[in-house]
Amino acid sequence: AQTVTQSQPEMSVQEAETVTLSCTYDTSENNYYLFWYKQPPSRQMILVIRQEAYKQQNATENRFSVNFQKAAKSFSLKISDSQLGDTAMYFCAFMKPSLIQGAQKLVFGQGTRLTINP
Amino acid sequence: EAGVTQSPTHLIKTRGQQVTLRCSPISGHTSVYWYQQALGLGLQFLLWYDEGEERNRGNFPPRFSGRQFPNYSSELNVNALELEDSALYLCASSGGRQRTNWAFFGQGTRLTVV
Numbered sequence: 001a002q003t004v005t006q007s008q009p010e011m012s013v014q015e016a017e018t019v020t021l022s023c024t025y026d027t028s029e030n031n032y033y034l035f036w037y038k039q040p041p042s043r044q045m046i047l048v049i050r051q052e053a054y055k056q057q058n059a060t061e062n063r064f065s066v067n068f069q070k071a072a073k074s075f076s077l078k079i080s081d082s083q084l085g086d087t088a089m090y091f092c093a094f095m096k097p098s099l100i101q102g103a104q105k106l107v108f109g110q111g112t113r114l115t116i117n118p
Numbered sequence: 119e120a121g122v123t124q125s126p127t128h129l130i131k132t133r134g135q136q137v138t139l140r141c142s143p144i145s146g147h148t149s150v151y152w153y154q155q156a157l158g159l160g161l162q163f164l165l166w167y168d169e170g171e172e173r174n175r176g177n178f179p180p181r182f183s184g185r186q187f188p189n190y191s192s193e194l195n196v197n198a199l200e201l202e203d204s205a206l207y208l209c210a211s212s213g214g215r216q217r218t219n220w221a222f223f224g225q226g227t228r229l230t231v232v
Contacts, residue, residue: 037223043226043228044223044226045210045226046223047220050220091161105151106151106153106210106221110159111160
């Protein structure tokens with residue numbers, strides 16, 4: 001079974017700083033997807049960024065980028081020029097892409113509570 | 119384009135009662151997932167429906183059940199509510215013709231069992 005671990009329960013940085021959230025996972029699969037989701041106080045889970053394991057190039061979405069280290073099974077999220085609106089819970093998630101029954105569910109880490117201070 | 123919608127947003131029930139939560143997926147999505155997010159815990163996978171069929175369920179007792187309708191909307195039913203069922207229940211959708219491999223979430227239903 002796959003597991004996802006986020007070792008930082010809470011983090012806090014000043015506005016405009018860069019912050020990196022850690023995520024490690026355990027799987028025997030070679031092909032899979034990794035995601036970072038953001039959950040602000042509104043509770044809506046928002047997809048921040050995704051990475052396909054077969055792609056060596058790290059995904060980027062504006063101020064958000066990942067450092068995907070497949071061999072180390074590490075998938076960290078870097079937020080540059082952090083903004084007050086980035087304050088939220090951040091969840092790392094794993095998914096094995098397959099049409100085999102039961103393969104599409106996401107496995108989430110425990111989350112990191114990120115606070116951006118003015 | 120409308121996102122995933124869930125109803126109701128908040129619910130208070132008494133222990134032993136039954137509850138039904140509803141989810142409408144994004145138009146064109148055929149898969150619906152249910153997750154439980156208990157206070158202080160991560161998201162735990164509950165159920166996955168695709169094309170009207172239950173494809174997989176997480177490690178939850180049988181009193182958690184659901185169904186998916188022909189229009190791909192879904193219901194989650196919880197019977198004999200227990201205090202520890204108090205949680206945020208999130209619905210997500212994916213799939214469809216584009217077979218998107220990532221899920222979009224609704225805002226959740228906050229269930230409180232007293």
